[in-house]
Amino acid sequence: xxxxxxxxxxxxxxxxxxxxxxxxxxxxxxxxxxxxxxxxxxxxxxxxxxxxxxxxxxxxxxxxxxxxxxxxxxxxxxxxxxxxxxxxxxxxxxxxxxxxxxxxxxxxxxxxxxxxxxxxxxxxxxxxxxxxxxxxxxxxxxxxxxxxxxxxxxxxxxxxxxxxxxxxxxxxxxxxxxxxxxxxxxxxxxxxxxxxxxxxxxxxxxxxxxxxxxxxxxxxxxxxxxxxxxxxxxxxxxxxxxxxxxxxx
Amino acid sequence: xxxxxxxxxxxxxxxxxxxxxxxxxxxxxxxxxxxxxxxxxxxxxxxxxxxxxxxxxxxxxxxxxxxxxxxxxxxxxxxxxxxxxxxxxxxxxxxxxxxxxxxxxxxxxxxxxxxxxxxxxxxxxxxxxxxxxxxxxxxxxxxxxxxxxxxxxxxxxxxxxxxxxxxxxxxxxxxxxxxxxxxxxxxxxxxxxxxxxxxxxxxxxxxxxxxxxxxxxxxxxxxxxxxxxxxxxxxxxxxxxxxxxxxxxxxxxxxxxxxxxxxxxxxxxxxxxxxxxxxxxxxxxxxxxxxxxxxxxxxxxxxxxxxxxxxxxxxxxxxxxx
Ligand SMILES: Cc1cc2nc3c(=O)[nH]c(=O)nc-3n(C[C@H](O)[C@H](O)[C@H](O)COP(=O)(O)OP(=O)(O)OC[C@H]3O[C@@H](n4cnc5c(N)ncnc54)[C@H](O)[C@@H]3O)c2cc1C
Ligand SMILES: Nc1ncnc2c1ncn2[C@@H]1O[C@H](COP(=O)(O)O)[C@@H](O)[C@H]1O
Numbered sequence: 424x425x426x427x428x429x430x431x432x433x434x435x436x437x438x439x440x441x442x443x444x445x446x447x448x449x450x451x452x453x454x455x456x457x458x459x460x461x462x463x464x465x466x467x468x469x470x471x472x473x474x475x476x477x478x479x480x481x482x483x484x485x486x487x488x489x490x491x492x493x494x495x496x497x498x499x500x501x502x503x504x505x506x507x508x509x510x511x512x513x514x515x516x517x518x519x520x521x522x523x524x525x526x527x528x529x530x531x532x533x534x535x536x537x538x539x540x541x542x543x544x545x546x547x548x549x550x551x552x553x554x555x556x557x558x559x560x561x562x563x564x565x566x567x568x569x570x571x572x573x574x575x576x577x578x579x580x581x582x583x584x585x586x587x588x589x590x591x592x593x594x595x596x597x598x599x600x601x602x603x604x605x606x607x608x609x610x611x612x613x614x615x616x617x618x619x620x621x622x623x624x625x626x627x628x629x630x631x632x633x634x635x636x637x638x639x640x641x642x643x644x645x646x647x648x649x650x651x652x653x654x655x656x657x658x659x660x661x662x663x664x665x666x667x668x669x670x671x672x
Numbered sequence: 673x674x675x676x677x678x679x680x681x682x683x684x685x686x687x688x689x690x691x692x693x694x695x696x697x698x699x700x701x702x703x704x705x706x707x708x709x710x711x712x713x714x715x716x717x718x719x720x721x722x723x724x725x726x727x728x729x730x731x732x733x734x735x736x737x738x739x740x741x742x743x744x745x746x747x748x749x750x751x752x753x754x755x756x757x758x759x760x761x762x763x764x765x766x767x768x769x770x771x772x773x774x775x776x777x778x779x780x781x782x783x784x785x786x787x788x789x790x791x792x793x794x795x796x797x798x799x800x801x802x803x804x805x806x807x808x809x810x811x812x813x814x815x816x817x818x819x820x821x822x823x824x825x826x827x828x829x830x831x832x833x834x835x836x837x838x839x840x841x842x843x844x845x846x847x848x849x850x851x852x853x854x855x856x857x858x859x860x861x862x863x864x865x866x867x868x869x870x871x872x873x874x875x876x877x878x879x880x881x882x883x884x885x886x887x888x889x890x891x892x893x894x895x896x897x898x899x900x901x902x903x904x905x906x907x908x909x910x911x912x913x914x915x916x917x918x919x920x921x922x923x924x925x926x927x928x929x930x931x932x933x934x935x936x937x938x939x940x941x942x943x944x945x946x947x948x949x950x951x952x953x954x955x956x957x958x959x960x961x962x963x964x965x966x967x968x969x970x971x972x973x974x975x976x977x978x979x980x981x982x983x984x985x986x987x988x989x990x991x992x993x994x
Contacts, residue, residue, distance in 0.1 A: 545790065559855070560747055563746070577859075583770055585862050586862040651970065654974070662988035672876075672900060
C-alpha cells in the first residue's frame with residue numbers, strides 16, 4: 424500500500440495576520456511557518472495506517488524551497504520520503520490539483536490523504552478538485568477512516584446535521600477534519616532519522632503543466648474591526664442593557 | 673451574457689433559509705453583470721421544494737428528480753450540476769456555503785475547469801469576489817479569470833431573498849447518473865437530533881466553551897438558550913471534550929454565524945473561534961478572566977464565574993420578559 428499525503432507550508436495559525444498598509448498582500452515579516460494543521464492530521468492518519476497495515480508514506484508539498492522544512496516535519500512524524508515541487512508562483516487550487524495529479528500518475532498511490540482546508544487561503548477546494556480530475560471518489564471532512572482489505576475505505580464525514588457514512592473503492596482522495604486524530608509530536612530519534620530521508624525536488628516548470636491561475640488575488644483589505652464595548656458591573660445591568668439599549672431580548 | 677445558476681439546498685420539504693442568501697447573490701450578480709438568475713434543485717421525490725423554488729423570481733428552475741440522486745454523493749451530484757451549468761449557459765455557478773456545497777462545488781469547478789472562490793461576502797463593481805482569508809483577518813478581492821466561475825456564498829453576508837410571485841419556467845433535467853460507476857456508496861446518515869433552532873438560522877446563539885467544564889456547565893448554557901429560544905453553540909475545545917456534538921462548533925472550521933445576539937460563556941476568544949462569530953450584531957462575553965481576548969470583540973463584557981452568572985441571567989431574563 425502506498426499513501427501520498429500533502430504538507431502545505433502556511434503561516435503560523437495562531438498568529439493574527441495583518442494586511443500590508445498598501446493592500447498588496449499580508450505582512451509576513453517575523454511570522455513563523457508551519458505545516459497546515461489539517462495536513463498534520465492527514466500525515467498522522469497516514470502513519471497510523473502504515474503502523475497497522477504496512478504502507479509507504481510519501482509526503483508532498485508544492486511551493487518554495489523553504490517548504491523542505493514542512494516535508495521534513497512530516498518525515499519526522501514517520502513519513503518515508505518526500506517530494507517537493509518547486510515554484511515561487513502563487514498557485515490556485517485548480518493549479519495545485521493539476522500538479523498533484525501529475526504526482527499521482529508518477530507514484531500510483533492507493534490513497535491520497537490531504538487536509539480539508541489550508542488555513543491561509545481557506546479555500547477548501549484542492550482535494551475535491553484532485554479527486555474529480557483523477558476520476559476518483561472523494562471523502563471530505565473525514566472524522567473516521569477505516570480501511571477494509573487495502574481495497575476499500577469506510578469513512579465517517581462530519582457534515583451539517585450529523586454524520587455521513589460512506590464506503591469508497593481505493594484509490595481515493597480523503598481530506599481530514601479536526602477530529603480525525605490528534606497528531607503526534609515528532610520524537611527526537613524521529614527528527615534525527617528524518618534528516619537522512621530522501622526528498623526529491625522537481626521544478627514545476629519541468630512538468631509541462633498549464634498552471635496559469637484561474638483565480639487572481641487583487642487587493643487585500645482589513646475587515647471592519649469591532650470596537651471593544653463596555654464591561655458591565657453585574658447581571659441585572661447586562662440584562663437591562665440587552666433589553667433597553669441593544670434591544671435584542 | 674452568462675447566467676447565474678444557484679444550487680438550492682433543502683431539508684425535508686423545505687428550502688434551507690441560508691440557501692436564499694445565494695439567491696440574493698445571483699440577483700445582485702445578474703443585475704450588475706447581466707444574464708438571468710436560475711435555480712437548480714436536485715434529489716428524489718422533490719415535492720414542495722420545487723414549488724418553493726418557483727417563488728424567488730428565477731427565470732428558470734431546473735429540477736433534477738431521480739432515484740439515483742436520493743442520497744447525496746459529490747460524485748453524482750457534481751455530474752448533474754456541471755451538465756445543467758453547461759446546458760443553461762451559466763457563467764456563474766454558486767451555492768450558499770455549507771458542509772454539502774463545500775464538498776460538492778469544488779468538484780463541479782474541476783469538471784468545468786473553472787476557477788472557484790469560496791465563502792464570498794461581496795461582489796465588486798469589476799465583478800471580483802470579496803472573500804475572507806487567513807481566518808477572516810484579511811479580505812481579498814478575487815478575480816476569477818475562467819469563462820465559468822464557481823462560488824460559494826457566505827450565508828451571513830447576503831440577506832435571505834424574500835419570497836415573490838411565483839413565475840419562471842420549470843425545466844425537467846434528464847438525469848443519467850450510473851451509481852455503479854461512482855466507486856463510492858452511501859451507507860447511512862446518522863442524524864444528530866435537536867429541538868433547538870439550527871445555528872445558522874437562529875437569531876440568538878448561546879455558546880459554551882471549555883470554561884463550562886462539562887455537562888453541568890453546558891446545562892446552564894442550554895437553560896439560557898431555551899429561555900431565549902436560542903440555538904446552542906460551542907467552541908472546538910467543548911466539542912473535542914465530547915460535551916456536545918461537532919455540529920455545534922462555531923469558527924473557522926465550524927459554522928460561521930451572525931445572529932442578532934451572541935452570548936459566549938467560558939470562551940477565551942481564539943482567532944479561529946472569532947472567525948466564526950465576529951459578524952454577530954451584539955456580542956456578550958462572560959468570562960472570569962478579564963484579560964480574555966473575547967472581551968475585545970464583545971459589546972457587553974461581564975467578568976464573572978459563569979456558574980453564578982448564567983443562573984442569575986436566567987432569573988433576570990425571566991423578570992425582564994415579565
Ligand atoms: C486549524 C485550527 C482550527 C480551529 N478551528 C476552530 C473553530 O472552528 N472553532 C473554535 O472554537 N476553535 C477552533 N480552534 C481551536 C482554537 O484555537 C481554541 O483552542 C478554542 O477555540 C478554545 O476554546 P475555548 O475558548 O472553549 O477554550 P479556552 O481557550 O481554554 O478558554 C476557556 C475560557 O473559559 C474561561 N473560564 C474558565 N472557567 C470559567 C468560569 N467558571 N466562568 C467563566 N469563564 C471561565 C477561561 O478564563 C478561558 O478564557 C481551531 C484550532 C486550529 C489549530
Ligand atoms: N501548495 C500546496 N502544497 C501541498 N499541499 C497543498 C498545497 N495547496 C493545497 N494543498 C493541500 O490541499 C488541502 C486543501 O487546501 P485548500 O484547497 O487550498 O484549502 C490542504 O490541506 C493541503 O493538504
